[in-house]
Amino acid sequence: MIWLPVVGTYADIDVYASIIAYADLLNQRGKTAKTYIPVAPNYSVPDELRLPEWENAIFNLQPNDEAIILDISNPEAIAKFVPDHQILEIIDHHPGYEKYWQTRIGDKAVIEKIGAVATSIFEWWGECWDYSKMSPEIAKLLLGAILDNTLNFNADITTERDHQAASKLAKIAKTTIEDFTDWYFSSVSQTILSDLRNALIKDCKQVTMPAGQETFTFAQLTIWDSAKIINQINEITQIMDNNGQNWFVSIICISEKRNYILVSSPKIATYFTKLLNLRSQKGWLISDQLYLRKEIIAKMLQ
Ligand SMILES: [Mn+2]
Numbered sequence: 416m417i418w419l420p421v422v423g424t425y426a427d428i429d430v431y432a433s434i435i436a437y438a439d440l441l442n443q444r445g446k447t448a449k450t451y452i453p454v455a456p457n458y459s460v461p462d463e464l465r466l467p468e469w470e471n472a473i474f475n476l477q478p479n480d481e482a483i484i485l486d487i488s489n490p491e492a493i494a495k496f497v498p499d500h501q502i503l504e505i506i507d508h509h510p511g512y513e514k515y516w517q518t519r520i521g522d523k524a525v526i527e528k529i530g531a532v533a534t535s536i537f538e539w540w541g542e543c544w545d546y547s548k549m550s551p552e553i554a555k556l557l558l559g560a561i562l563d564n565t566l567n568f569n570a571d572i573t574t575e576r577d578h579q580a581a582s583k584l585a586k587i588a589k590t591t592i593e594d595f596t597d598w599y600f601s602s603v604s605q606t607i608l609s610d611l612r613n614a615l616i617k618d619c620k621q622v623t624m625p626a627g628q629e630t631f632t633f634a635q636l637t638i639w640d641s642a643k644i645i646n647q648i649n650e651i652t653q654i655m656d657n658n659g660q661n662w663f664v665s666i667i668c669i670s671e672k673r674n675y676i677l678v679s680s681p682k683i684a685t686y687f688t689k690l691l692n693l694r695s696q697k698g699w700l701i702s703d704q705l706y707l708r709k710e711i712i713a714k715m716l717q
Contacts, residue, residue, distance in 0.1 A: 416447050416448070416449065416477065416479075416480045416481075417441055417446060417447065417448040417449075417480070417481050417482070417483060417503060418448070418449055418450075418451060418474065418476055418480055418481070418482040418483070418497075419434040419437055419438050419448060419449070419450045419451065419482070419483050419485065420434075420450075420451035420474055420482060420484070420496050420497070421434065421450075421451060421452050421453065421454065422484055422487050422489075422492050422493055422495075422496055423486075423487050423489075423492060424454075424619070424620075425454060425456075425457050425617050425618060425619075426452060426454055426455075426456040426457060426460070427456065427457055427459045427460070427486075427563070427564075427618065428456065428459040428460045428464075428556065428559050428560045428563050428564075429459075429486050429531050429532050429533055429560040429563065429564045430485055430486040430487070430532070431452065431456045431460050431556070431560075432460075432533050432536075432553075432556035432557050432559065432560040433485045433486055433506075433531075433532045433533050433535075433536045433557075433560065434450050434452065434485055435450060435466055435469040435553065435556065436533070436536050436537070436540065436549075436553050436556065436557055437483060437485065437536050437539075438450045438469065439469070439550075439553055440536075440539070440540050440543075440544055443544065443548055444543070444544060448483075449471050450469055450470065450471045451471055451472075451473070451474040452469075452470040452471060452472065453472050453474070457614070457617040457618050458603055458606045458607050458613075458614040458617065458618070458636070459559075459563045459603060459618075459637070460556075460559070461559075461599070461602040461603065461606065463602070464552075464555055464556050464559055466552060466553075466556070474496070476496070476497060476501065478501075480501065481501055481502070481503040482496070482497040482501055482502055482503060483502075483503050483504045483505075483506070484497065484502060484504070484505045484506075484507075485505075485506050485507070485532050485536070486506075486507055486508070486509075486532040487507055487509065488505055488507040488509055488511070488512040488513075488515075488516060488524070488526050489509075489511075489512065490512060490515060490516075493505075499519055499520065502520055502523065503523065504523050504524075504525070505520070505523065505524040505525070505526065506525045506526075506532055506535050506536070507524075507525075507526045507532065508526065508527060508528065508529050508530070508531070508532055508535075508564075508572065508709075509526070509709050509712075510526075510528075510709065510712075510713045510716070511712075511713075511716060512526065513526045528572055528574070529572065529574050529576060529577065530561060530564055530565035530568075530570065530572050530573040530574055530576075530577035531560050531561045531563075531564035531565060531577060532560075532564075533556075533557040533558075533560035533561050533564070533580070534561055534574075534576050534577045534580040536557065537557050537580040537583070537584060538576065538580065546583070546587060549587050551587060551588045551589055554584045554585075554587035554588035555584075555588045555590075555595070557580070557584050558581055558584040558585060558588055558592075558595055559595075559599050561577050561580060561581045561584070562581070562595070562596055562599055562600070563599075563603070563637060564707075565577050566637065566667055566669055566705050566707065567596060567600070567669050568581075569669065569672060569705050570705055570707050570710065571707075571710060572707065572709070572710065600637075600638075600639045600669060601639065603637065603638070604638045604639045604643075607636055607638055608638075608643050608644070611647065611650060611651065611654065612654045614636055615634045615636065615651065615654050615655065615658075615664065616634075616654070616658060618634055618635050618636065619632050619633065619634045619658070620632070620633045620635075620708065621633070622663075622712060622715070624686070624715075625715050625716065629661065630661065631659075631660075631661035631662055631663050631679070631683060632655070632658060632659045632661065632662040632663070633662075633663045633665070633708060633711075633712075634655065634662065634663070634664045634665070635664075635665045635666075635667065635707075635708045636664075636665075636666045636667065637666075637667045637669065638666060638667070638668060638669070639668070639669055639670050640668050640669075640670045640671055641666070641668045641671060641675055644666055644668075644675065645675070645697070645699070648677060648698045648699070651664055651677055652677065655677075655679065656679070660679070661679050661680060661683060662678065662679045663676070663677075663678050663679070663683060663687070664676065664677045664678070665706070665708060665711065667705060667706075667707070669705070672704065672705050673701055673702050673703060673704065673705065674691075674701070674702040674705065674706050675699045675700075675701055676691075676693060676699065676700040676701070676702070677698075677699065677700070678700070684700060687700065687711075688700060690711075690714055690715065691706060691711065691714070
């Protein structure tokens with residue numbers, strides 16, 4: 416049996432789509448594979464795209480089983496689920512642990528600079544199987560993952576491979592990139608605005624400041640524009656204050672190509688203003704380009 420577990424504390428559309436597509440691919444090729452998706456996916460997976468029949472909530476790794484880890488390479492998080500010798504593959508695009516895994520499992524770790532893990536999975540489907548055997552439902556999920564993780568192809572980590580995969584996926588899904596993009600981001604924005612608290616809490620990561628032991632909660636939301644969120648400073652502050660001590664909220668506004676940022680303390684504000692060259696406006700810190708969380712963390716590590 417091959418397991419494909421969600422290893423992080425939440426499931427976004429990249430991990431959700433990639434795990435399900437890979438499990439489908441393996442099963443079609445005669446290898447028994449099961450997902451492990453114990454949490455409801457976050458706001459980035461619209462209800463219409465969910466595939467509940469693939470959301471297996473039981474994880475039961477036996478000594479002879481193997482596991483494929485997608486969209487995460489944090490060793491501590493992975494070790495809680497799978498011992499190293501049972502890892503069949505790690506495919507990720509978060510920087511930081513490339514060398515660690517290279518020395519431990521060699522070529523079985525593919526951690527590369529690419530917009531979405533969904534792109535890698537899509538390419539692998541074509542290399543070892545047949546695109547005519549991919550369902551429109553799976554194609555829509557993978558396409559949504561590429562749009563979300565590349566911020567509609569605006570993020571720095573976007574590659575030509577992501578563009579290629581997206582146009583092929585749109586054909587399989589019997590839609591166009593333009594139509595699907597409109598539908599996808601308006602659906603996601605609606606979900607976020609209808610329950611801001613849930614959206615924020617379900618996309619948090621604990622991050623440690625480079626200078627020391629200080630950690631903070633890093634929340635990220637992706638919406639189409641800032642119009643409906645710009646006056647919600649008090650609400651967001653309250654939600655985050657109730658959730659932890661130090662925090663950083665990054666709201667990516669795709670159509671404006673910038674991040675709207677709120678932080679818990681002047682100290683954190685000073686640090687990030689310098690790091691990301693932010694300007695201050697009406698209570699927000701605003702960037703002059705789009706930053707993904709993984710890009711901000713990569714800058715912190717430099
Ligand atoms: Mn991803």
